[in-house]
Amino acid sequence: MAQKKIVFVVDDSTITRLFIVDAIKDIEGIEIQQFVNGEQLIEKLKELVPSLIILDSVMPVMDGLTALDKLRKMGIKVPVIMCTADIQSTTKNKALSLGASEFINKPIQKPIVFEVVSKILT
Ligand SMILES: [Mg+2]
Incomplete structure (x- = not known):
């Protein structure tokens, strides 16, 4: 039986x-x-660490870059896929420097999400 793979999807x-x-x-x-x-x-990460986090960049209350920075500082090393509509490299460079693993451009295409997530989980 396949091992359970918990994925957190974070988007407003x-x-x-x-x-x-x-x-x-x-x-x-x-x-x-x-x-x-x-x-x-x-x-949630204080009680459960998943196999993968899919993280939107622009969200109210706490945005994706801030969350990425915080979770890395908590010592959480799981892969993080950042979703961004920002075609400028600024957001991507910042996310990379904070430890993002992969990027998915918005608007999101299902086959791309499937491919990137499958690759990371297997
Ligand atoms: Mg958003």
Whole structure:
């Protein structure tokens, strides 16, 4: 039996979260938990560390870059995929320097999400 792979999907947009969930829900052994901002994510990470985090860059309360910085400072080393509509390299460079593993451009394409997540989880 495949080992359980917990994935946290963090995005303030309900539609985007559902879109991401739909793209990856059939990966074997996957268990998905959803969060609407960085603060919710950081609180959850205090009790459970997943196999992978898919993180939106622009969110209210706590944005993705701030959350990424915080979780790395907590010593959490799991892969983080940043989702960004920002075509400028500034956000990507900042995310890379904070330890992002991969990027997915918005608007999100399901086959790309599936491919990137599958690659990281296997
Ligand atoms: Mg957003």
